[in-house]
Amino acid sequence: xxxxxxxxxxxxxxxxxxVTVRDGYGRNxxxxxxxxxxxxxxxxxxxxxxxxxxxxxKARDLQTASELKTKLEETTLTxxxxxxxxxxxxxxxxxxxxxxxxxVFSGVEVDRKLVRLEExxxxxxxxxxxxxxxxxxxxxxxxxxxxxxA
Numbered sequence: 001x002x003x004x005x006x007x008x009x010x011x012x013x014x015x016x017x018x019v020t021v022r023d024g025y026g027r028n029x030x031x032x033x034x035x036x037x038x039x040x041x042x043x044x045x046x047x048x049x050x051x052x053x054x055x056x057x058k059a060r061d062l063q064t065a066s067e068l069k070t071k072l073e074e075t076t077l078t079x080x081x082x083x084x085x086x087x088x089x090x091x092x093x094x095x096x097x098x099x100x101x102x103x104v105f106s107g108v109e110v111d112r113k114l115v116r117l118e119e120x121x122x123x124x125x126x127x128x129x130x131x132x133x134x135x136x137x138x139x140x141x142x143x144x145x146x147x148x149x150a
Contacts, residue, residue, distance in 0.1 A: 001026040002039035004047050009035050016051055018044070065133040068108055072131065072139045077101040080148040083124050092120035093145055098129055101143070121145055 001023045005013050009030065013019045018039050021030065030036035037043050079101050082090045095112040103109050116130040116138075124145045131139045 003030060003036035004039050004043055005030075005036050007035045016047060062134055062137065065137040068106060069133055069137050069139040071106060072102065072141045075105065076126075076142040076144050077105055078144045078146060080146050081124075083147040087124040087147070089122050089124065089145070092122045093127075093143070094120055098131075098141070098143065102131070102141070 002018060002020050003026050005015055005017050005019060008014050012021065012030075019036075026036065031038070077098075079093055079097050081093060081097075084090065095115040095117060098115045098117070099110050099112045110131060110133070114132045116132060121127050121143070124147055127143045127145060129141050129143055131141055133139055
């Protein structure tokens with residue numbers, strides 16, 4: 001029996017693969033659980049279209065991430081925080097602060113889990129933060145932490 005897998009099935013194949021399996025395995029396990037559909041001409045064409053649209057979306061997302069990376073790396077984001085006379089912050093610059101600064105600058109909301117801070121920033125001055133935009137796209141963003149005037 002030829003089937004197109006809708007989900008990854010361990011030992012059988014990956015999502016979108018056309019596989020040949022025994023009739024009982026396909027009819028009694030894969031199809032009823034929604035893991036596969038029969039490989040008819042209509043289903044094959046439908047899944048080719050889905051695969052094509054997914055690859056186009058990935059390409060667009062990668063292009064957008066690359067453009068945002070270039071835009072972020074060309075500028076310095078400024079974050080104002082309350083600080084003492086010696087330049088030590090009352091509190092610290094966190095992932096949330098970086099996400100807000102990126103949103104104000106570019107209008108793009110980045111998930112805070114994608115901001116890579118080795119440790120919270122606790123001093124004024126220049127710092128570099130890595131933002132993981134896509135699996136292959138990391139932006140090194142320069143951040144200037146300034147003392148907030150009361």
